[in-house]
Amino acid sequence: MALGSVLVASCSKAHQAERQDAAETVPDQNSDPAARLVAAARGQIGVTLSYDPSYTGIDYPGGDVPRSRGVCTDVIIRAYRDALGLDLQKLVHEDMKANFAAYPNNWQLRSPDRNIDHRRVPNLQTFFKRQGASLPVSSDPAAWQVGDIFTSKVGGRLPHIGIVSRRADDGRLFAVHNIGRGAREEAVVFAHPLDGHFRWRV
Numbered sequence: 001m002a003l004g005s006v007l008v009a010s011c012s013k014a015h016q017a018e019r020q021d022a023a024e025t026v027p028d029q030n031s032d033p034a035a036r037l038v039a040a041a042r043g044q045i046g047v048t049l050s051y052d053p054s055y056t057g058i059d060y061p062g063g064d065v066p067r068s069r070g071v072c073t074d075v076i077i078r079a080y081r082d083a084l085g086l087d088l089q090k091l092v093h094e095d096m097k098a099n100f101a102a103y104p105n106n107w108q109l110r111s112p113d114r115n116i117d118h119r120r121v122p123n124l125q126t127f128f129k130r131q132g133a134s135l136p137v138s139s140d141p142a143a144w145q146v147g148d149i150f151t152s153k154v155g156g157r158l159p160h161i162g163i164v165s166r167r168a169d170d171g172r173l174f175a176v177h178n179i180g181r182g183a184r185e186e187a188v189v190f191a192h193p194l195d196g197h198f199r200w201r202v
Contacts, residue, residue: 033084034147034202040083041075041163041176044183048074051180060114061090072161072178073119076149079163079176084201092118092127102126121159125151125196133200139190141171144197150175150189151196161196164189 044067052069064078080086096103096112104122117123128134128149136143144150148164162177165185173189 032202034145036083037079037147037202038163038165038176040079041165041183042185043082044075044078045176045185046183048178048183050182051178055116057115058089060093061087063089063115070178070183071119073121073124075176075178075183076124076161076163077118080201086201088124088127089114089118092123095127095130096123099130102130121151121161124161125159125198128196128198128200131200133198135197135199137194137197139194141167141173144173144189145199145202147199147202149196149198149200150194151198152189152192152194154179154192156193160192162188 047067048070050069051071052065053071056065058064062081065074067078070078077088080088093112093114096117100112103117103126106122107120118127133149135148138144144164144167146164146166149161150164151159151161154160160177160179162175164173164175166174168174168187172187174185174187175189176183176185177188178184179188
Protein backbone atom coordinates (compact mmCIF):
# COMPACT_ATOMS: atom_id res chain seq x y z
CA MET A 1 0.00 0.00 0.00
CA ALA A 2 1.32 3.48 -0.87
CA LEU A 3 2.52 5.65 2.00
CA GLY A 4 -0.20 8.26 1.28
CA SER A 5 -2.89 5.60 1.50
CA VAL A 6 -1.46 4.32 4.78
CA LEU A 7 -1.47 7.81 6.26
CA VAL A 8 -5.05 8.48 5.15
CA ALA A 9 -6.22 5.15 6.55
CA SER A 10 -4.39 5.77 9.82
CA CYS A 11 -5.89 9.25 10.21
CA SER A 12 -9.36 7.92 9.42
CA LYS A 13 -9.01 5.17 12.04
CA ALA A 14 -7.74 7.68 14.59
CA HIS A 15 -10.73 9.95 14.01
CA GLN A 16 -13.10 6.99 14.30
CA ALA A 17 -11.52 6.05 17.64
CA GLU A 18 -11.85 9.64 18.86
CA ARG A 19 -15.55 9.70 17.92
CA GLN A 20 -16.13 6.34 19.62
CA ASP A 21 -14.42 7.52 22.82
CA ALA A 22 -16.56 10.67 22.82
CA ALA A 23 -19.76 8.72 22.18
CA GLU A 24 -19.06 6.52 25.21
CA THR A 25 -19.42 9.59 27.45
CA VAL A 26 -22.95 10.34 26.19
CA PRO A 27 -26.04 9.05 28.05
CA ASP A 28 -28.18 6.42 26.32
CA GLN A 29 -30.50 7.34 23.48
CA ASN A 30 -33.60 7.29 25.71
CA SER A 31 -32.36 10.17 27.85
CA ASP A 32 -33.15 13.84 27.38
CA PRO A 33 -31.60 15.22 24.16
CA ALA A 34 -30.34 18.34 25.94
CA ALA A 35 -28.63 16.21 28.59
CA ARG A 36 -27.01 14.11 25.87
CA LEU A 37 -25.86 17.23 24.04
CA VAL A 38 -24.25 18.68 27.16
CA ALA A 39 -22.64 15.35 28.03
CA ALA A 40 -21.15 15.19 24.54
CA ALA A 41 -19.82 18.72 24.91
CA ARG A 42 -18.32 17.92 28.31
CA GLY A 43 -16.76 14.82 26.80
CA GLN A 44 -14.52 17.14 24.78
CA ILE A 45 -12.95 18.63 27.93
CA GLY A 46 -9.48 17.20 28.36
CA VAL A 47 -9.54 15.98 24.76
CA THR A 48 -9.60 19.24 22.79
CA LEU A 49 -6.63 21.01 24.33
CA SER A 50 -5.92 23.88 21.97
CA TYR A 51 -7.51 26.46 19.68
CA ASP A 52 -6.47 26.19 16.06
CA PRO A 53 -8.35 28.15 13.37
CA SER A 54 -6.21 26.86 10.50
CA TYR A 55 -8.04 26.03 7.28
CA THR A 56 -7.97 22.25 6.92
CA GLY A 57 -9.32 19.98 4.23
CA ILE A 58 -11.58 17.36 5.84
CA ASP A 59 -13.72 14.40 4.82
CA TYR A 60 -17.34 14.86 3.77
CA PRO A 61 -19.73 14.05 5.27
CA GLY A 62 -18.71 13.51 8.89
CA GLY A 63 -15.44 15.37 8.49
CA ASP A 64 -13.43 16.75 11.40
CA VAL A 65 -9.99 17.98 12.29
CA PRO A 66 -8.14 16.00 15.00
CA ARG A 67 -10.08 16.33 18.25
CA SER A 68 -7.03 17.51 20.13
CA ARG A 69 -7.59 20.88 18.50
CA GLY A 70 -10.35 23.00 17.06
CA VAL A 71 -12.29 26.24 17.35
CA CYS A 72 -15.42 27.29 19.21
CA THR A 73 -17.74 25.97 16.52
CA ASP A 74 -16.15 22.53 16.69
CA VAL A 75 -17.55 22.14 20.22
CA ILE A 76 -21.04 22.52 18.77
CA ILE A 77 -20.42 20.37 15.70
CA ARG A 78 -18.91 17.50 17.67
CA ALA A 79 -21.56 17.60 20.40
CA TYR A 80 -24.47 17.40 17.94
CA ARG A 81 -22.75 14.67 15.96
CA ASP A 82 -21.85 12.57 19.02
CA ALA A 83 -25.07 13.07 20.98
CA LEU A 84 -27.80 13.30 18.37
CA GLY A 85 -26.26 12.00 15.16
CA LEU A 86 -26.75 15.37 13.46
CA ASP A 87 -23.98 16.32 11.04
CA LEU A 88 -23.82 20.11 10.87
CA GLN A 89 -21.15 19.90 8.20
CA LYS A 90 -23.57 18.15 5.85
CA LEU A 91 -26.67 20.08 6.92
CA VAL A 92 -25.06 23.51 6.58
CA HIS A 93 -23.40 22.61 3.29
CA GLU A 94 -26.64 21.37 1.75
CA ASP A 95 -28.54 24.45 2.89
CA MET A 96 -25.83 26.75 1.59
CA LYS A 97 -25.80 24.99 -1.78
CA ALA A 98 -29.53 25.57 -2.12
CA ASN A 99 -29.66 29.04 -0.53
CA PHE A 100 -26.18 30.53 -0.86
CA ALA A 101 -27.42 34.13 -0.97
CA ALA A 102 -29.12 33.69 2.42
CA TYR A 103 -25.75 33.28 4.14
CA PRO A 104 -23.23 35.99 5.07
CA ASN A 105 -20.71 36.98 2.42
CA ASN A 106 -18.02 37.90 4.95
CA TRP A 107 -15.38 35.83 3.16
CA GLN A 108 -16.05 36.86 -0.46
CA LEU A 109 -16.77 33.28 -1.52
CA ARG A 110 -18.65 32.50 -4.71
CA SER A 111 -19.77 29.03 -3.70
CA PRO A 112 -20.01 26.88 -0.56
CA ASP A 113 -16.90 25.30 0.94
CA ARG A 114 -17.73 22.14 2.86
CA ASN A 115 -14.36 22.20 4.65
CA ILE A 116 -14.99 25.42 6.55
CA ASP A 117 -18.52 26.84 6.15
CA HIS A 118 -19.99 24.95 9.12
CA ARG A 119 -17.03 25.99 11.30
CA ARG A 120 -17.88 29.70 11.04
CA VAL A 121 -20.11 31.24 13.70
CA PRO A 122 -22.08 33.56 11.36
CA ASN A 123 -22.98 30.58 9.18
CA LEU A 124 -24.18 28.54 12.16
CA GLN A 125 -26.22 31.53 13.33
CA THR A 126 -27.84 31.76 9.92
CA PHE A 127 -28.50 28.03 9.76
CA PHE A 128 -30.12 27.96 13.21
CA LYS A 129 -32.28 30.96 12.32
CA ARG A 130 -33.39 29.28 9.11
CA GLN A 131 -34.26 26.21 11.17
CA GLY A 132 -36.60 28.28 13.32
CA ALA A 133 -34.38 27.76 16.37
CA SER A 134 -33.79 31.41 17.24
CA LEU A 135 -34.99 32.73 20.61
CA PRO A 136 -34.92 36.23 22.11
CA VAL A 137 -31.53 37.20 23.49
CA SER A 138 -31.92 37.77 27.21
CA SER A 139 -29.66 38.68 30.12
CA ASP A 140 -32.03 36.80 32.45
CA PRO A 141 -30.52 33.41 33.35
CA ALA A 142 -34.05 31.99 33.72
CA ALA A 143 -34.61 32.46 29.97
CA TRP A 144 -31.89 29.94 29.18
CA GLN A 145 -32.03 26.15 29.31
CA VAL A 146 -29.37 23.48 29.41
CA GLY A 147 -28.52 22.59 25.82
CA ASP A 148 -29.19 26.08 24.47
CA ILE A 149 -26.66 27.66 22.14
CA PHE A 150 -25.36 31.17 22.75
CA THR A 151 -23.40 33.39 20.38
CA SER A 152 -21.54 36.50 21.40
CA LYS A 153 -18.97 39.03 20.25
CA VAL A 154 -15.68 38.85 22.13
CA GLY A 155 -14.33 42.34 22.49
CA GLY A 156 -17.46 43.47 20.68
CA ARG A 157 -16.26 42.10 17.35
CA LEU A 158 -15.01 38.48 17.33
CA PRO A 159 -17.82 35.90 16.97
CA HIS A 160 -18.01 33.16 19.60
CA ILE A 161 -20.33 30.24 20.34
CA GLY A 162 -20.92 27.69 23.09
CA ILE A 163 -23.42 25.28 24.66
CA VAL A 164 -25.15 26.19 27.92
CA SER A 165 -24.34 23.40 30.37
CA ARG A 166 -25.77 24.41 33.76
CA ARG A 167 -27.12 27.24 35.87
CA ALA A 168 -25.44 27.75 39.23
CA ASP A 169 -27.38 28.55 42.40
CA ASP A 170 -26.16 32.14 42.19
CA GLY A 171 -27.63 32.49 38.69
CA ARG A 172 -24.42 32.26 36.71
CA LEU A 173 -24.75 30.37 33.44
CA PHE A 174 -22.00 27.93 32.58
CA ALA A 175 -21.22 26.75 29.08
CA VAL A 176 -18.84 24.41 27.32
CA HIS A 177 -16.81 26.36 24.78
CA ASN A 178 -13.35 26.84 23.31
CA ILE A 179 -12.18 30.41 23.43
CA GLY A 180 -8.47 29.70 23.09
CA ARG A 181 -7.38 27.08 25.60
CA GLY A 182 -9.28 24.05 24.44
CA ALA A 183 -12.72 22.84 25.48
CA ARG A 184 -13.67 24.10 28.95
CA GLU A 185 -16.76 24.58 31.09
CA GLU A 186 -16.89 28.13 32.39
CA ALA A 187 -19.33 30.86 33.45
CA VAL A 188 -18.94 32.61 30.12
CA VAL A 189 -22.44 33.09 28.70
CA PHE A 190 -22.75 36.72 29.84
CA ALA A 191 -19.03 37.51 29.66
CA HIS A 192 -19.31 39.18 26.24
CA PRO A 193 -22.12 40.98 24.36
CA LEU A 194 -24.67 38.39 23.27
CA ASP A 195 -26.02 38.37 19.73
CA GLY A 196 -27.74 35.00 19.50
CA HIS A 197 -29.79 32.47 21.48
CA PHE A 198 -30.78 29.19 19.85
CA ARG A 199 -32.53 25.98 20.89
CA TRP A 200 -32.20 23.36 18.16
CA ARG A 201 -33.38 19.75 18.35
CA VAL A 202 -33.33 19.64 22.17
